[in-house]
Every structure is written in structure tokens, then in C-alpha cells.
Amino acid sequence: MTLVILYAVTFAIFMGLDYVGLSFLIKPTFEKDVGGLLLEDFRLVPAFVFYAFYVAVLLWFVSWPALTEGRGMLWVLGNAALIGALGYGTYEFTNYATLKDWTGTMVATDLTWGVVLTSVSATAGVWITRAIST
Numbered sequence: 001m002t003l004v005i006l007y008a009v010t011f012a013i014f015m016g017l018d019y020v021g022l023s024f025l026i027k028p029t030f031e032k033d034v035g036g037l038l039l040e041d042f043r044l045v046p047a048f049v050f051y052a053f054y055v056a057v058l059l060w061f062v063s064w065p066a067l068t069e070g071r072g073m074l075w076v077l078g079n080a081a082l083i084g085a086l087g088y089g090t091y092e093f094t095n096y097a098t099l100k101d102w103t104g105t106m107v108a109t110d111l112t113w114g115v116v117l118t119s120v121s122a123t124a125g126v127w128i129t130r131a132i133s134t
Contacts, residue, residue, distance in 0.1 A: 003059070011051070076122055083122075
């Protein structure tokens, strides 16, 4: 049951924060340089598949070991930041290397957001799960 709580809490935090980040940080940045490529409404199924898998990977490598091995919150924050840098960095640096209108500003903004989003979501998810499960 603890794993279900951990996943649900982390997923909800991740989705809530990313909605805010995408709306007020990422979308305006991307509209400036690649606005013509953006859909008016995003495709829900591929987005859900990504988010569901991403949070599962985050739990596998960071959050669940933190709970079962008694790791500290700084360990969670740091390791989740690495997962965020890997995930968002792969997307951003690949696009920057291959797409002519991709900009350094887009890379820096989305990469930073991915690191913050992932580390905060994992840390809060572990903290809340520990509080609920105690």
C-alpha cells in the first residue's frame, strides 16, 4: 500500500507543478521560437504515457529506495535532480543538436525546469508518504 501512496502522491505533485510550469514558463518560452510547431491542444495520451512512466522510473531509482533503505531527503533531492537532468537533458540537447530553430534559451529553461520539477516532486512525495505511513 505504501508504494501506491508514494506513486499517487508523487504523480499528483508532478502533474500539478508541471501544469503551472508548462503554462507560465515553458509555453511562453517555446512560443517565441517554435510557436508554429506547437499544437493548440496537446495530445493527452502520449503525455499521460510519458508522465506515468517517468514517475514510475523516478520511484524505482530514487523514491522507493529512499523509503526502504531509510535514505535522507537530501539524497532524494540530489538523485531525483540527476534523473530530471537526464530525462529533460536528453530531450533538450537532442533537439538543440538536430533542430535549426531550437535555442539555448529553450534548452536552459526546460532543463532547469525538469531538474526542479523532478527533484521537488520526488522529495515531496517521499516526505508526504513517510508522514502518512508513520
